[in-house]
Amino acid sequence: KPEKKKIIARKLGYHGVTAVAASMTGLPQLHKSFNLPLDGFLHVSAPHHYWNAANGETEREFSKRLAKELDSLIEHEDPTTIAAFIAEPVMGAGGVVPPPDGYFSEIQKVLKKHDILFIADEVICGFGRLGTMFGTDLYQLEPDMMTLAKGLTSAYVPMSAAVISEKVWDVLKSGSPETGPFAHGYTYGGHPLAAAAGLKTIEIMERENLVDHAHKVGAYLQRRLRETFSENPLVGEVRGVGLMAGVELVADKDKKIPFEPSVQIGPRVTQLLMEEGVIHRAINNTIAFSPPLVITETDIDEMLDRCQRGVKKMADQLVGEGMWKAA
Secondary structure: OOOOEEEEEEEEOOOOOOHHHHHHHOOOOOOOOOOOOOOEEEEEOOOHHHHHHOOOOOHHHHHHHHHHHHHHHHHHHHHHHHHEEOOOOEEEOOOOOOOOOOOOHHHHHHHHOOEEEEEEEEEOOOOOOOOOOOOHOOOOOOOEEEOHHHHOOOOOOOEEEEEHHHHHHHHHHHHHHHHHHOOOOOOOOOOHHHHHHHHHHHHHHHHHHHHHHHHHHHHHHHHHHHHHHOOOEEEEEEEEEOEEEEEEOOOOOOOOOOHHHHHHHHHHHHHHHHHOOOOEEEEEEEEOOOOOOOOOHHHHHHHHHHHHHHHHHHHHHHHOOOOOOOO
């Protein structure tokens, strides 16, 4: 079906920064000055219930609405021109956004209806991050392809991989008599050093039961984060799965009003947390957490104590500047 060329991704999704990968990525700052996205790349709404749901809309209702949006876009573009839909099980660089209840179940119904491939981007979620080997396992996804990296070698050596289903493989195989072997070799593809690092990483993960450990301490992290920050007047939402979480700071908790970019909440809270000895990444107004899989409950307690002090300093600064006041 050579006419199927378009790819649908999601706003706030992250899939890389080279031309095609950035075109799938749904972050406008990666499109500016590069004439991106390229033709043939489309985006649907991010599944962030906190910011994008209508008043009173449940997660299930929100998921059904987003599936309907996807279906409408496919019909508008013509299903025979859509090749694939790509998504991270949990959005990473877009703000650490877990899918709302029922989201992927509804989305996959639409994809199967229109014979559209599903690509699961497991670069961040894969290899234990969510407390399962892959996010695909956690959310019972049925992808036709998976992209892997990062945890594949624990980042000691650069390596990425693509996993394809029998369905996709059979198509590639059937075309070989006409086009020759499927050749997509890269200069450093299958590098033995990277492959050895990947094999050893997986061996250690299995030997030390790191995925099970991540599942246990991930549940502890999520509980402790909510205990620490859910009632904080500066925090709008605490979200996450396993050892991946976000704490979003807002200007008005009751009215769900975000801070303006000019306030520079992200860089400022990053500096304050660094002063407390916590290395983290701010994604706009969200404090993102992605600790190592070997972290312990004691480590988590110390990390959150330090984070709590940093957020308190941030609140005090904002009050002193007249830019915020607790409700």
